[in-house]
Amino acid sequence: MSGTAGHPAAPAALLTTTPAPHGGAEGPGQEPHWSHHPALPGVIARLAAAPPLVDATETRRLRAALASVARGERLVLQAGDCAESLAECDPDRAAHRVAVLVALGDHLQRGSGREVVRIGRMAGQFAKPRSRPTERVGGRELPAFRGHMVNSEEATPTARRPDPRRMLRAYDASAHVFHALREQRQPHTGVDGPWASHEALIRDYEAALVRSTPGTGPPLLTSTHLPWVGERTRGPGSPHVALLASVANPVACKIGPTATPDDVLLLCRVLDPDRTPGRLTLIVRMGRARIARTLPPLVAAVRRAGHPVVWLCDPMHGNTVRAAGGRKTRYLPDLIAEAAAFRTVLDRQGQHAGGVHLEVAADEVTECVGGPVHREDQLGERYTTLCDPRLNPEQARRLLNTWA
Ligand code: PEP
């Protein structure tokens, strides 16, 4: 007898699993196609023998700082480029980027009256997930740019070919940026850091930098202090989630508008099985139009399940639009509105709105509209991003002012 005989048809929504958030290239599909590249084994061997970029003392301190955020005592500012450039990791450029992060943290600290934990999207943010495997540039269909760890943004088929040797360049560049971060440690702020974070996307790279010390519990992912899983790779059975579940670092995960309470609870169970404050940060990126509807059930589910997560608002990635000229942009009022709605949702449930996750350039770019960039037709003036449109520092300060 048929198993469904006599039962009413279930509503379609209950039959479908969570749709892939952006269609196309999700999950392991985000891995570069380089498994047969002759250089790959040697690159992995060199990474596996390379000195760790972070140590357990640092990651423990960040975990403790994030625990205090989870308790409602501090705020997080996580900020930096969408895609870091290998060309901007020399000592001067790296120091400048770190200085902008620190200054924005100071700004938020003054405005909010709370200590701010500063975390850069830097020292390893070299790999980008893409919604489509190819893109049209100047009338040509080319493999998508996937970040400097994988290929080059230059618009030729050769430049877009994935090259595993780029992982070594990314490691070396990261080491330089870590040096700049450590140079600007500010003990007087009361909060350690600034810290580093990036999306742990390229498993060949990340797995080679996992190190264990016998007898000291889970191994450490030594590529960064705070690795995160992106919206496109967080799905059920994700190897990226499994990798972060296995390491001792504080970890984070992006949560977009298709996430159900069950999806988020599963992520919490896997990434924070012991309900440890500071272990798991959820970075919410819903979009201005959707956050008021999509976020409350997720916050309620996590609260009821007792996971002491840090809730961060990424107002960037749900608010990307195409400007008339075809460039990707974001409107500052949309970002401010999403951040305000985020705080309202958290406040209503008695939860701490833990801070913001921003894409900010260290220079006066014109990639988002708002503040000093009055109109879309100014976007062409200094549009230099390798990937998503970033705020310039003044636009970021305006957004942070609304948090205060
Ligand atoms: C990003 O942070 O640049 C990014 C790709 O975000 P998401 O995974 O949320 O789309």
Ligand code: CO
């Ligand atoms: Co981005």
